[in-house]
Every structure is written in C-alpha cells, then in structure tokens.
Amino acid sequence: MPTICPQGLLAGLRGSPKTVPCSYLYDKKGSELYEQITELEEYYPFRAEQAILEKNADDIVSHVPKGSVIVELGCGTARKTGLLLSALIKRDGASKFAGIDVSASFLEEAKTNLMSLVTGLKAEDIDLVEAEYITGLQKVRQLHPTENLCIMWLGSSVGNLTNDGAAQFFKDMLVAAGQKSQVFLCTDLWKDKKVLHAAYHDSRGVTEEFILNGLRNALLSLGLAPERLDAAMKNWVYEVVVSAKMRRVEMWVQFKEGLEVFPGKNGEAIRIAPGERLLMELSRKFTVGDINRLASVSGYYVQAAWRTRQYGVQMLLPMQEALRRCWQDTDDFFLKQVKDWSVQPISMRHPFLFYYGHVNSFTKIKALPHVTPSPDDVTFSRGIDPVVLDPSKCHSHPEVPPQWPSREEVMRYVAHTREAVMEAVEAHKCSPRMLQMGLEHERMHQETLMYMLTQAKRLEWERDPPAELPRAVALARDWAKKWVRPDVRVLAGRVTLGVSEDDAGAFVWDNEGPPLETSVPLDFMVASDPVTVGQWRNFIVERKGYEMDQWWDATDLAFFRANGLSQPATWSHVKGDFYVHRPDGVFHWTQVAHEPVLVSLSEALAFCKSLGYRIMSEAEYQRVADTDVQNRVRCLKEAGWEWTSSRFAPFPGFKPMPEYPEYSTDFFDDCHFVLRGSSSVTHPAMKRDSFRNYYQKQYPYMFAKFRLCSSVHSVAGG
Structure with missing residues (x-):
C-alpha cells in the first residue's frame, strides 16, 4: 500500500462530515478491485x-x-x-x-x-x-x-x-x-441519476467492497486492531447518494454501531457515533x-x-500558449500559403494583407482598452461585409486607405502589437474574457482566410489549368439517386436555443443568448445526409437547375445571372467538365461525388424547391441535435456549416456586448441567415453547440452545406 501521510486522514476524521482521503482506496487489493469495476456493465x-x-x-x-x-x-x-x-x-x-x-x-x-x-x-x-x-x-x-x-x-x-x-x-x-x-x-x-447510481452501486457489490476496503486501510493505518476492525465491519453500510444540486456522486459508509480509535500512543481519540456516516469518495460530474x-x-x-x-x-x-499557437497558425497561413498579400480574390472583402493586421489590431484594442489606439490600430480595426445585392451599402468601418501598407510594414506592425499584448498578459493586465474574445475572433478569420485562399487558387487555376487535370473515377450506377429524400422522422418538441455566458462557463458571443425556450410544433422529415457534389452536378447538367426560373427567388436569380454564376463558387468548368476546389486540393467532381456540396443559401433554396422540399429552421436543427435521431443524421455538425432558413435575429432579451456592440447588431438586417455546426477548417476551439454563424443568402464563398427537409404532411418527391 502507498505510504500516506496520516495528517490528512486525521484531519478528515475530525471534520464534519468525516472524510477519508481517496488515496487509501488504492492498495494492492483496491487496485485489483478497481480493475474489476472497470469491467462491470x-x-x-x-x-x-x-x-x-x-x-x-x-x-x-x-x-x-x-x-x-x-x-x-x-x-x-x-x-x-x-x-x-x-x-x-x-x-x-x-x-x-x-x-x-x-x-x-x-x-x-x-x-x-x-x-x-x-x-x-x-x-x-x-x-x-x-x-x-x-x-x-x-x-x-x-x-x-x-x-x-x-x-x-x-x-x-x-x-x-x-x-x-x-x-x-x-x-x-x-x-x-x-x-x-x-x-x-x-x-x-x-447524466441521468439512475445511470450514475448504478455505476457506483453495482449489482455484484464490487464497488462496495472497494470502498469498504479503503476504509479498512485507513483505520488500520491509525492502529486499530485487526480483530476489532473485522468485528466493526459487520456493522458498516455502504450508501450512494447522487446530488443533482452539486452534480456529484457521494459514496458514504454508515456505522450502525459507534467506533472509537486512538491513533498512535498518545493520540486524541477519534469517535464515530452510532448512525454517523463517513464520506469516502466524491465523484463530481461535469x-x-x-x-x-x-x-x-x-x-x-x-x-x-x-x-x-x-x-x-x-x-x-x-492562455499565453494558446495565444502563441494561434499566432503561429496565422503566420503559417500568410508566410507559407499566400504568395501575394495584395491579392483581393473576393470583391466584398479586403485584400489578404489587411487581415494579417486586423486580427492583431482587434486583440490589442479589446485586450488593452486602457491603451490609446494608434493610427495603424484604427486602420486595421474592422473589415467589411457589404450588402451583397448593393455593395455600396455597408456597416461602419475605417476609411479604406488610398494605398495599403506594404507587407513589410504590416509585419512590423504585427510584431509590435503582439509584443504589447504578451507583455500585458504576462503582467496579468488583461481580462481573460477579452483574450478569449480575441482568440475566437482570430480563429474565425483563419477560416475566412481559408475560403478566400480557395477562391484565389481557383482563379489562378482557371487562368492557367494544369496540363494534366484530375481524373474521373467510376461511380455506382445509382449514385445520382442516393439520399435524395428526407428519410428521418423527427418528432415535435421543446428546444432551447442559445446559452447564457454563465452556463457556458466562458466567453460566448452576444447573439448566442439569452437562452430561448421554444418549440418545434410539428413532426418533420430530414435527410440523413446533406446534398452531395454528385447530386449538384446532376442539378446543373441533367436538370438545368440554373436555367429554371421557376425554382429561384427572382432577386436571387437576377443576382446570379448578372454576375455570371452558374455553378458553386468553389467549382470550375474546364474542357467540358467540373472540378471542385477545396482547401486540400482540386478534384474531379467524381472524386468527391459523395461529399457535401458547398453552396449559398440562394442555391440551396432553389435545389429544395425543385424537388418540393425546404431547409430546416434553426429550431428544427436544434431539435435534431438534441434527440437521438442525430445518430442517423450524418455530418450535422461538421463537413460544412449547415444552412438554416432562419434569419439572423436577436433572441428576446438580447443585449449587445459592451466591448463589441456592433458584432451582431450590424447584421440583424434581414439579409443574413443563421448557420450552425462547423466546416472542415473550423478550429476545434470554436466548435460549440450554441455558436451561430451568419451569412447573406446570396454570398457564395463560405463552406456551407444543406440537406432536404419537409413537414410530415407534405412529403414530396422528385
């Protein structure tokens, strides 16, 4: 048995309630019993x-x-x-x-x-x-x-x-x-209290034996004679209490008869009264x-x-290590993947160079509010997200300079800014909440930069396609008809959208709360898989999807035609065939035929209408995520943000965060819609169930997927 300082045991037995350090549970016999416990059903x-x-x-x-x-x-x-x-x-x-x-x-x-x-x-x-x-x-x-x-x-x-x-x-x-x-x-x-109780009070009594063995070890270490101990053990009762208030399982031993122990030669007696309980172990659940x-x-x-x-x-x-790794990821992107920082592959976003300065300016301004922003801090303080249908309309942002600083100037600015932030962090002068905000903001922009880079590489690839294009692969004969119907029934019921920052336990964006108790009033059907690349190619080629006016919202159709958009933004049409651009390479459409297709909400709605279906609302998405059917609905939370039909709007009782009030309020504009889940390039730290992404329905560049949905009373076909 491990050598254990008895002072901790003595202090525990003189406390109220009396406790025993859990170290006494793990002598040779205790370890063997624990191994048996791990094998219990x-x-x-x-x-x-x-x-x-x-x-x-x-x-x-x-x-x-x-x-x-x-x-x-x-x-x-x-x-x-x-x-x-x-x-x-x-x-x-x-x-x-x-x-x-x-x-x-x-x-x-x-x-x-x-x-x-x-x-x-x-x-x-x-x-x-x-x-x-x-x-x-x-x-x-x-x-x-x-x-x-x-x-x-x-x-x-x-x-x-x-x-x-x-x-x-x-x-x-x-x-x-x-x-x-x-x-x-x-x-x-x-989890469920019955499950927890059974886990710590098994039907074979192994856990009880484990706990009683630990108590026996503790009392023996205080000098209690083995024969007295063996007699006393006959009157011990093992009890398990599951406390919902404390979210923990408590393992107690009750003494039906009292016991008196004299530790050492001259130690003060420890008296356990008849009916008194000793707390042997706590197991908090989180x-x-x-x-x-x-x-x-x-x-x-x-x-x-x-x-x-x-x-x-x-x-x-x-926290310091989290900042360093985040900064390293940003550096790796700019220094290893972006050839020309002045490139602006998406007209509704600034050039790459701006974002290297922006993510650092943002963190400095939020984490060091006592420091007066420099002119460069202001220049890089906020990007742009203009109205897609009228780019002349945009939220407030710093005036775009006639000429952006050079790459070298931005790198010097970033180095100086990071040094100031890290010095403040090391001196404990930064709010942990604001540092968390800065990290999340930079991680979000790393994803934005990745879809910008995908567009830059697509444009470069189309200007000079390689001599040897990605080759087609054979597909099963029925590939086009696979997963084209909503096939999973989801029952109506209550849902909670959002979370409070207190319940989240850490920083969350203001639009994630306060929690909204609502319901999905009717059963609905949802597809077990998102719409795929192969199905979308069929929509373009076989069904002439971009030519069918009746499937499109008139405003969306006019926008797509005015901008020459007749395929997803990540696709190229070269030499009579389609190629799909992703962060991990360029693929012939057959190579990724069964992967989710990434499209705008406008395109997704047209596809759904062509088959008589619709897209899930945010509440319906949450209902799927909350119930057991999520095990049958694949890629719900990954492989692409999941479009919903819900406009981005505040929950009742919404309050803008004082440190960044414009984050959400500027986009409660009836133009943006909610997406949930994550994409293949979303950083793991950003993956939480309450996070609400938002984009305009015509914006085609982000990595977003969708799946077919229908109300139960109107299951259609196509």
Missing part, C-alpha cells in the same frame, strides 16, 4: 473514455507538438496512455513519457505495460517519478526544462476535488509545469460549462474537445 466511465481515445487518438495528438513529454498523473494499467503514445510514435517516430505516482510499484507496473503495449517506445525515454502530483511535476520540469509537457489526467480524477480544490490544483499545476505545457483532461459528464469555467478561472483555454453525451476529453492550454 454498470460502470460506463472507463469504457466511454477508452472509446473516445481509440476513435480520436490521431486527432488528439495533432494538438501535441513534436518533442513533447507525455506526463501522466497517477499510473494505472497504462492501456489508455498507450493509445496516445502509439499515435505519437506513429507520427514522430519516438515519444517521451513521465509517470507520476505515490506508489513505486504502480510506476513499475505502468512501465512494464507500456513497454509491452507501445511498439517503438524506448526504456530510456521513460521517467518514473515517485511523488505527489505537484511535487512530481516540478521534478519532471527539472528533468525536461525546455520541452513542452503534455499532462494527462485520465479517469475523471478531477471529479474527486471540489470546485475550489480543482481550481487551485490547476493553478498549482500551471506554476509547476510553466506556460510551455498543456493538460489533457478527461471528465465524466452529468457540464461543458463546468469544464470551461474551471479552465478559465485557472488560467487555461479549452483548445479542443472530443465529447459524447456520456463523457468528455479536452485539451487545455495556458
């Missing part, structure tokens, strides 16, 4: 966590820089740790591991298992640190003074701490590991808001998350 957390790691290991390690040291807090069998180490070795050819535990035997067992499970892991790349967690992190940092530390805390062990205790632990962890670190945090999510709040108050930022309805794992970065 009722105990879902272990399997839920492992399933997420198995499914997403490669994506998870994509957020771990090469050369990082994987640090595990508390070493078990190392099966789950091995999944991520294997993914890192597959990517980098090598990986370093440091295990921290109070038990030398657990550390050695973890090392043995890892050497067996992880092909390519070398013994010299494993450090074993026998210590408490924070002390252990300090030692690991001494061993690896310059490497990034990726700290893994598995098993939802953070749930054993109170809110305040968890926040303090994360602050201590940040001090010990430093800014060049990150935390991979696994958390069990709040909402997404709880996780965000913990990160925010502790100096971290949730960089990415992989969640199911049962369980969540997330990657947390210290």
